[in-house]
Amino acid sequence: MSVRNWIHNRPHALEIVYQFTEWVFYRLDPLFARIGYDRTDRLIRPAEELGKKLTFDCRMCGQCILHSTGMTCPMTCPKNLRNGPCGGVRSNGHCEVKPEMKCVWGEAYERSLDMSVYGHEMTMLQPPVNRRLEGTSAWVNMLTGVDKEVPEGWVSVEELSATA
Numbered sequence: 001m002s003v004r005n006w007i008h009n010r011p012h013a014l015e016i017v018y019q020f021t022e023w024v025f026y027r028l029d030p031l032f033a034r035i036g037y038d039r040t041d042r043l044i045r046p047a048e049e050l051g052k053k054l055t056f057d058c059r060m061c062g063q064c065i066l067h068s069t070g071m072t073c074p075m076t077c078p079k080n081l082r083n084g085p086c087g088g089v090r091s092n093g094h095c096e097v098k099p100e101m102k103c104v105w106g107e108a109y110e111r112s113l114d115m116s117v118y119g120h121e122m123t124m125l126q127p128p129v130n131r132r133l134e135g136t137s138a139w140v141n142m143l144t145g146v147d148k149e150v151p152e153g154w155v156s157v158e159e160l161s162a163t164a
């Protein structure tokens, strides 16, 4: 088993690390705002990219939803799906595009079951990925809120439920 797989298979530990990192970023937000978010992005991005590439095979989408997808990067799905598996999952649970690879979404679901903090987010409907954020720091985008902007006309499941 590779080191990355070993880490992946500890989703609860990963979500705790994520939760702590998120807390640290929000605490440091006033400082980042003073430095400027563009400059902060340039300072943080290399370390973020290296750390997340090694750990999650991150593709730097700039809109990280790892904690909502079983600490499994949805951008590693060959179809870049953000909302669960396509209809082509093989009977052995492998990908229809890359037969040698397990379905990213099967793994994401299994891992989410071990996550007590964010596991429930697995059922959230995710908006399409914003390609304009590609290559930018997801942490900085979280602070500015640009990662939560949705396409015009998008209605989330939460909003639909509230109006029902």
Ligand code: SF4
Pocket: 052, 056, 057, 058, 059, 060, 061, 062, 063, 064, 065, 066, 073, 074, 075, 076, 138
């Ligand atoms: S969801 Fe985006 S930012 Fe997060 S690990 Fe995957 S590619 Fe990287």
